[in-house]
């Protein structure tokens with residue numbers, strides 16, 4: 667679908683984005699708000715009172731402070747909503763390993779509440795932010811949607827459980843759900859506990875880049891603007907209700923090569939430092955088969971990795987001091 671047609675279809679819609687100050691949500695909210703959508707953003711209160719990622723657009727969207735675990739709040743704010751983009755989650759694999767209860771209760775209960783409130787208020791579409799982590803250690807690549815689900819971390823198990831709930835509401839209550847499975851997304855504003863922002867901050871501060879394992883694990887990267895385009899399509903395209911769709915570039919990159927590319931682009935003097943064991947729960951290989959997204963949505967990644975990395979590096983160059991947060995976040 668061309669940009670113009672998408673903008674037309676979006677104009678005037680009422681949309682709820684959960685976890686609106688998160689990395690991907692903040693880019694999604696910006697796009698929606700700039701294209702005539704009435705956006706309500708659900709944001710979990712933090713004690714700093716700082717609008718983490720949505721400072722620039724906080725006056726263009728309606729902000730609701732609260733927790734997606736609060737069913738009565740969700741029931742109130744999903745009235746007259748056309749689309750829910752449910753992105754709120756404890757989104758970090760490593761954190762989930764040390765905090766399984768928090769992760770599972772939060773991610774599963776939030777999703778159940780979204781479904782229940784959407785059912786009560788006849789929301790027209792619910793889009794879920796799923797993850798390729800649910801595939802676990804692949805038995806074949808590239809990974810298509812028929813690949814068995816084999817979660818290796820509490821985060822992945824919670825995402826798989828959330829999908830099961832979505833599917834059950836689709837079959838039981840005919841709820842109009844759509845399920846995405848994103849491979850790794852990157853770009854400005856990503857949490858510092860993820861590989862790309864961490865490597866960039868280490869590189870631009872000339873600190874050693876710390877890599878889990880021997881760096882041979884692979885990931886498939888999608889720039890955040892391509893992820894936003896995917897979400898928009900998931901929100902408005904016809905004939906995708908009840909479907910589950912992978913999103914990725916179809917190209918894999920080892921973590922070691924990713925780190926080397928960041929070193930080159932930042933002209934850094936940093937060295938690579940390996941700790942020689944993969945974190946438990948970590949998936950050794952992720953490579954997406956994005957054919958279904960291509961066929962159903964005409965979606966594919968458009969941002970070349972190098973350009974996406976340069977954009978992200980520019981963002982963190984202006985925030986070099988964030989390096990001081992890394993020890994607390996990893």
Ligand SMILES: NC(=O)c1ccc[n+]([C@@H]2O[C@H](COP(=O)([O-])OP(=O)(O)OC[C@H]3O[C@@H](n4cnc5c(N)ncnc54)[C@H](O)[C@@H]3O)[C@@H](O)[C@H]2O)c1
Pocket residue numbers: 684685686687688689690691708709710732733734735752753754755756757758772776795796797798847848849850851852856857
């Ligand atoms: N970034 C990726 O590579 C990737 C890949 C696949 C799937 N996903 C999924 O996409 C979504 C967005 O990812 P992200 O990288 O932007 O993560 P993020 O951590 O930056 O954003 C998640 C947001 O949800 C909020 N949140 C968590 N629990 C909440 C609750 N109960 N109520 C309200 N808000 C809550 C957090 O405060 C945070 O702002 C997540 O669901 C994540 O699991 C991300």
